[in-house]
Amino acid sequence: MKEVKKQFCVLWCFLLLASATVAQVSKPVIGVVFRKGTSTRVYNATVYNENKRISVSSDHFGLFSIMASVGDTLIIEAEGYTGQKVPVRNFKDILVYLTGTNLLAEVKVTATTPRQNLKEVEEEFRKKGIYYGGKPPLGLLLPFGGSPLTFFHELLSKDGKRARRFNKYAKAELEYYDISARFNDANIRKTVNIKDEELEEFKKRYWPSAELVRGWNDFDLFDYIKRSYKEFTANRSTTAP
Structure with missing residues (x-):
């Protein structure tokens, strides 16, 4: 019986050691830094691992790669943006969305399409x-x-x-x-008499697929907006208290 307990203790200690070792494994963590609310990538954002005290910068497409372990914390900062802390819970890719502090101090981003x-x-x-x-x-x-x-x-x-x-x-x-080049605020407002407070909800509900948009001419676009807005207002009227 004592021998069994001894073997169990040895096995338990081995498992604890193994789990601690796994937790400390370092791997490259890949991520992308966006401006919040847009698809704009943030160039030259600083990504700092406060546990390992190493840092990298995002490239021209907002991409970065930094060594990290599960449990580490990444601090992402950029000029003109509010910094953000991101805990590393696994080694999956990370999407970071930074909030701009003001329009005049935006981080440099590529001006091309x-x-x-x-x-x-x-x-x-x-x-x-x-x-x-x-x-x-x-x-x-x-x-x-x-x-x-x-x-x-x-x-x-x-x-x-x-x-x-x-x-x-x-x-x-x-x-x-x-x-967004076709289904945008300007084209929607030009087509229907939509209220400002309805705009975001309307776009969210009726956001079309890229495949559908690529096959549209101007008539198709305006027809889609008109039909969708008619359905949108009808649904709102039936659900209104």
Whole structure:
């Protein structure tokens, strides 16, 4: 019996040691810094790990990568924005939204469109040997006419992994840009007599898909807004007390 208790104590101590070791594992944590309420990426924001006392800056597309362990706290700050503390609960990607303190002190962001930004960043990846966004075609493995080295570099390298993360965020931003370029406050107000207090709720309820917007001409856009607003006001009248 004593031997069993001894083995149990040894096993319990081993599990505690193992869990403590796992908790201290450090890995790169990837994140993106946005201006709150927009799809604008914040350039040159400082990301500081107060536990490990290391810091990095976000790049031209708002991306950053910093070593961290579960339980660490990241402090994200930028000129013209209110700083934010973000606890590291796991190693999943982090989305950070900073609130601007005033319009005159905004952090520098690229003045180009998301598509221009995308082309610029893709060009930077090409300089590092990433030509397929980190998702190389299987044809590169062919013995004749292929390029196995390129395939494995894109698939396994840090630059390849970073390119895949970048493309995931870039796709979402491009979709938002395409939609907001057509379905925006100005076009809605021009089409229907909407009240200011209704605008945000209306956009939230009837925000169209990027695929739908890309197939619209001006008539389709205005027709969608009119039909949607008619339904919106009808629903509000039936639910009003």
